[in-house]
Amino acid sequence: MPKINYIEHNGKLHKIEVANGLSVMEGAVQNDIPGIDADCGGSMACATCHVYVKEEWFDKLEKKEDGEEDMLDMAYEPNKFSRLSCQLIVTDKLDGLEVTIPKKQA
Amino acid sequence: MNKTDALIIGAGPTGLFTAHQLKLIGLDCHIVDNLDKIGGQCIELYPDKPIYDIPAIPECSGKELIDYLIKQIKPFDIKFHLSERVEQVKKEKDHWIVKTNNETTFLTPNIIIAGGVGSFEPRKFTLKECEKFENKSVFYSIKDKNIFEGKTVSIFGGGDSALDWAIELSKNSKVNLIHRRDDFRGAQATVDKVKELAKSGKINLLTKYQISDVKGSEKLESIDIKYDEKETKNLKTDFVLGFFGLIMQLGPIANWGLNIDKKTIEVDTEKFETNQKGIYAIGDICNYPGKLKLILSGFHEGALAARACFKLARPNEKYRFEFTTSSKTIKKRLGVKSD
Ligand SMILES: Cc1cc2nc3c(=O)[nH]c(=O)nc-3n(C[C@H](O)[C@H](O)[C@H](O)COP(=O)(O)OP(=O)(O)OC[C@H]3O[C@@H](n4cnc5c(N)ncnc54)[C@H](O)[C@@H]3O)c2cc1C
Ligand code: FES
Numbered sequence: 151m152p153k154i155n156y157i158e159h160n161g162k163l164h165k166i167e168v169a170n171g172l173s174v175m176e177g178a179v180q181n182d183i184p185g186i187d188a189d190c191g192g193s194m195a196c197a198t199c200h201v202y203v204k205e206e207w208f209d210k211l212e213k214k215e216d217g218e219e220d221m222l223d224m225a226y227e228p229n230k231f232s233r234l235s236c237q238l239i240v241t242d243k244l245d246g247l248e249v250t251i252p253k254k255q256a
Numbered sequence: 257m258n259k260t261d262a263l264i265i266g267a268g269p270t271g272l273f274t275a276h277q278l279k280l281i282g283l284d285c286h287i288v289d290n291l292d293k294i295g296g297q298c299i300e301l302y303p304d305k306p307i308y309d310i311p312a313i314p315e316c317s318g319k320e321l322i323d324y325l326i327k328q329i330k331p332f333d334i335k336f337h338l339s340e341r342v343e344q345v346k347k348e349k350d351h352w353i354v355k356t357n358n359e360t361t362f363l364t365p366n367i368i369i370a371g372g373v374g375s376f377e378p379r380k381f382t383l384k385e386c387e388k389f390e391n392k393s394v395f396y397s398i399k400d401k402n403i404f405e406g407k408t409v410s411i412f413g414g415g416d417s418a419l420d421w422a423i424e425l426s427k428n429s430k431v432n433l434i435h436r437r438d439d440f441r442g443a444q445a446t447v448d449k450v451k452e453l454a455k456s457g458k459i460n461l462l463t464k465y466q467i468s469d470v471k472g473s474e475k476l477e478s479i480d481i482k483y484d485e486k487e488t489k490n491l492k493t494d495f496v497l498g499f500f501g502l503i504m505q506l507g508p509i510a511n512w513g514l515n516i517d518k519k520t521i522e523v524d525t526e527k528f529e530t531n532q533k534g535i536y537a538i539g540d541i542c543n544y545p546g547k548l549k550l551i552l553s554g555f556h557e558g559a560l561a562a563r564a565c566f567k568l569a570r571p572n573e574k575y576r577f578e579f580t581t582s583s584k585t586i587k588k589r590l591g592v593k594s595d
Contacts, residue, residue, distance in 0.1 A: 187519070189373045189504050191549055195301040196373075196503070220441040223414050224500045226382050227466075228436065229485055254382070 152245035156183050156201075159253040168240045174249060175199040175236035185251035192236035194218060198255040199235045200225035204248035211238060226252045258335075260286050261569035262366040262562075263354055265342050265509075268296020269551045270539030271370035272325040274558030279332040280586055281562060283569050285368075287334060288356055290341040290375035295322035297540075298551075300376055300502060311552055321551070331590045341375050345512045345535070350568075352534060365568040368561055369530075369537040370554070373519065375507050379500035381412075385470045386496070393476035394496045404429045404495060410479060412467060413499035416442040419450050421497060426453055432460045432491055434467070434481055465489070470496065509541075517543060527564035528557045534568055536561040 151167040154177055158164070168177030178186040178199075190196035194217055203211065208231050218237055222228045235249065262278055264271045267289035278285045293299055298307075298318035306315050316324070340356040345367060347353075354362040378396035380386065386394050404425050410432040411422050419442040422433040433450065440447045454461035462481065468488055469480035479496060482488045506519050514530045515522040520543035521530055528536045538561050539554035547553070566575045580586050587594040 189519075190297075190301065193302075195297075198503070219437070219439065220415075223436060223441065224379055224503075 152240050152242055152247075154240065154244065155246065155248040157248065157250045158183075158185055159251055170241055172240050173236050174201070174238040174240060174244075174247070175234075177240065178235065178251075183251070185255065186235060187255045188236060194221055194234060194237065197221045197225040197234065200228065200255060201233060201235045201249035201251055202229060202231045203233050204250070205231060207244075207247050207249075208233075210243065226254055258286055258360070258362045260284055260362060260364045262368055262565045263288070263352075263362045263364045264368045264370055265289075266296060266370035266372055266539070266541075267291070267294045267336060267338070268370060268372050268539060268554075269298055269321060269325060270372075270554030270558055271296070271368070272322070272329060273555045274368055274370060274538060274562055275334050276325075276329050276332070277559050277562035278565060279329070279334070279589060280580065281566055281575065282585070282589065283562070283565055285334060286337060286362060288337045288340050288342050288360075290339065290377070292339045294326060294336065294338070295319070296372050298322050307551070309550065309552065331592075341507065343508045347532075350534075365534055366565040367535045368558070368565070369509065369521065369535065369541055370539045370558070371506075371509055371537075372540045373504035373506075374509065374541075375505060376502040377505045377507070379498075379503045381467060381496075381498050383467060383470060389470065389472070389476045389496070393472075393494065394470070394498070396498050398497070401425065407494040408432070408492060409495045409497060410434060410491060410493040411497045411499070413497075414440045414442065415499060415501065416446060417499040418442070418497075419446045421499070422459055423449055423453065426458045430460075431458070432462060432493065434462045434465050436464065436466050438463045462489075467496075520547075526560070528561040529564060536564060 151169055154166050154168050156164040164183050166181050175188050179188055187198035189198045218234055222232050261283035262285040264285055264287040267287050271287055275285050299322050303319040304317055308315055340358045343357050344355040351363055351365050352367050405428045408430040409425050411418050412434050414435040422431050425431050453459040464484045465481040468482040471478045478490050478492045480488045480490050521537035521541055523530055523537050523542045523544055525544050528538050530537050538557035540549050584594045
């Protein structure tokens with residue numbers, strides 16, 4: 151199973167196995183990783199699943215769909231490596247992906 | 257003080273259908289919602305998106321679903337209290353006293369929390385310093401636009417609210433419109449209008465900027481904005497407006513002594529009652545083994561919670577199960593002829 155590295159804003163690392171097909175958001179929620187609220191349950195309507203993707207991984211991800219950038223406008227301190235983790239679907243290619251969770255989500 | 261058999265917190269699909277259930281069995285109710293409109297997530301987050309899994313409705317939009325639900329409760333007189341947030345819940349003998357932020361109070365044996373993921377509140381600037389100026393020179397909604405006349409106003413955001421207010425206020429104020437990227441998500445016609453006003457110098461458009469500091473001791477004096485996460489620029493400004501949409505916040509519900517885990521309230525699956533007698537939680541906000549955050553689940557939970565309310569609201573009567581198709585009493589309540 152691919153491993154995803156979730157880093158809390160204080161630097162604490164959670165290395166988690168997430169099954170293919172789940173989203174990076176679901177991987178976090180199911181494993182009680184703090185800081186990913188996912189209020190809208192993955193329907194791209196809340197921006198509380200916002201993460202910063204590590205630079206070298208950013209271009210390896212599937213491009214943003216319509217609407218994701220709009221939703222990121224509402225995220226907490228977005229930057230150019232921001233993504234909504236509910237839109238990142240785990241595959242073998244993402245083994246080792248590193249995402250940092252913002253200090254807060256609202 | 258409003259006396260009622262049941263108070264529903266939340267006018268989303270769950271709260272609306274539950275009001276119908278309560279009225280069918282002869283109980284009255286009031287509904288409070290912090291939004292200025294009826295419909296919860298369906299109306300606030302996805303009015304135009306299609307839903308395909310409402311029983312017997314192959315397809316409807318979020319708004320259509322809410323319109324149907326409102327139509328369904330039309331026969332009944334149900335009092336809505338919109339733009340009010342329930343703040344306080346206190347026990348008094350075998351009743352609850354409930355208070356909103358507008359000081360509306362209710363006395364009721366039953367509180368049904370159909371609060372979704374919490375009440376919708378404006379998203380705020382993340383800078384701590386903004387709090388100091390909130391509602392004085394930093395605003396997230398506009399009540400009186402006249403206070404901006406002749407002043408400098410810095411507007412943040414890229415959606416319709418930000419753009420509409422930039423256009424409106426540019427008539428009588430000096431407007432800076434600041435957004436984190438070049439694209440706007442507002443309606444194309446509005447975006448075009450803003451760009452036109454920017455060209456003619458009526459709006460000072462600053463894209464790829466985000467706020468990085470607010471300055472001033474008593475009064476707001478200026479703000480720093482940062483370009484593309486690099487250099488910063490200082491802007492003199494009298495007011496700052498932020499339009500970043502709404503976010504759901506559990507808020508006061510967390511203080512009512514309920515068992516809360518991950519923003520949801522634990523309930524049983526017979527009455528959907530919480531650990532407090534007479535307080536129920538249904539819809540997205542409740543949690544029990546197997547819970548699905550679907551609209552249809554909220555409907556079922558509401559039907560059972562309504563029956564539980566009957567016991568406390570009418571302790572000396574016996575609840576009788578009846579069908580809407582055949583019950584004369586129910587038809588009378590609905591105001592339809594029985595044959
Ligand atoms: C984009 C999107 C698509 C979806 N698609 C589907 C779908 O296809 N099928 C489906 O079944 N479900 C879908 N859902 C989920 C569905 O919308 C929710 O399950 C449903 O809205 C929950 O209804 P509710 O009434 O429990 O809560 P909500 O709709 O969240 O309403 C709760 C209301 O309570 C108010 N409130 C909370 N606390 C307070 C307080 N203290 N004082 C006053 N008011 C308060 C809030 O302001 C809010 O209006 C979707 C959700 C989203 C975001
Ligand atoms: S979970 Fe709401 S946008 Fe991702």
